[in-house]
Amino acid sequence: MNAYIQWSTRPSILTLFSFVCLFLVTACQEDEEVVEEIEPREVGYPGVEEELWVYFERFEEEAFNRGLNINLRTANITAQVQEIDENRVLGRCNFAFHRFGANRVTIDEAFWNRSSDRGREFVVFHELGHCYLNRGHREASDNRGTCLSIMRSGTEFCRDNYSQFTRTRYLDELFDTQFANDIFQ
Numbered sequence: 001m002n003a004y005i006q007w008s009t010r011p012s013i014l015t016l017f018s019f020v021c022l023f024l025v026t027a028c029q030e031d032e033e034v035v036e037e038i039e040p041r042e043v044g045y046p047g048v049e050e051e052l053w054v055y056f057e058r059f060e061e062e063a064f065n066r067g068l069n070i071n072l073r074t075a076n077i078t079a080q081v082q083e084i085d086e087n088r089v090l091g092r093c094n095f096a097f098h099r100f101g102a103n104r105v106t107i108d109e110a111f112w113n114r115s116s117d118r119g120r121e122f123v124v125f126h127e128l129g130h131c132y133l134n135r136g137h138r139e140a141s142d143n144r145g146t147c148l149s150i151m152r153s154g155t156e157f158c159r160d161n162y163s164q165f166t167r168t169r170y171l172d173e174l175f176d177t178q179f180a181n182d183i184f185q
Contacts, residue, residue, distance in 0.1 A: 047078030047102060051112075055124035059132075062125075066175045070132065077131050079105035079124075081112045088154060091123045093130035103131040122162045126150050129174055136183035150174045 045056050056072045056079070063070040076096075084092060090111045094104045105127040112120060129135040129151050138149035141158035150170045152158055162170055173179070 045073050045077075045079075048072075049080050051081065052079045052105075052107070052124060055121055056128075058121065059125055059128050062171050063175050066172065068175055068177075072128070072132065075132055076102045077105060077128070078102045079107070079127075081107045081109050083110065084108040090154070091127040093127045095131070105131050118162065118164075118167075122150060122160070125171070125174060130183065133174070133179075134181040134183045135174070135179055138179065148173065151179075 044050065044053055048056060060070050060072055084090075084106060090108050092106045094106070096103050105124070107120075107123055107127070111123065115123075135151050137153040138151045139153060139156045139158065140148040141156075142148060145157065145159055146161045147158035150162065150173065152160070
């Protein structure tokens with residue numbers, strides 16, 4: 001009886017061979033490729049020159065960071081960089097009132113060509129403040145004469161202070177819903 005117990009606990013050569021074959025067959029099989037359908041991400045903004053896309057994306061991101069969901073791809077806004085023949089005008093928003101076409105942002109080409117990324121962002125965000133947020137100009141300044149809003153007109157005497165240190169404060173004010181739609185009030 002002892003011999004039988006020892007024999008039954010030892011694997012047979014056939015059993016061992018079966019496990020090895022099973023291992024080799026399953027180890028060498030290729031995994032089935034799982035293909036997920038991914039919705040294509042929209043690229044660009046209809047009617048907006050490509051060099052302005054990065055600023056449109058940032059505008060959406062900064063709004064989102066402040067709890068606003070903005071989609072400029074569906075906002076019926078076009079934008080271009082071209083010469084503006086008015087002194088001291090760096091950008092412009094022309095309203096079309098949606099029945100007659102798209103609102104249009106124009107950024108002065110001479111300004112664009114000489115400006116830094118931060119300067120370009122400032123002007124594009126200002127014009128989108130008009131064309132998307134319906135913001136009017138806000139001329140308030142602090143006791144040192146520094147503009148309190150990215151929405152200042154540039155015709156008053158406050159000084160811009162849009163920098164890496166003040167950007168958050170200016171953008172908090174830009175996306176503050178208490179000032180939205182004030183252009184039509």
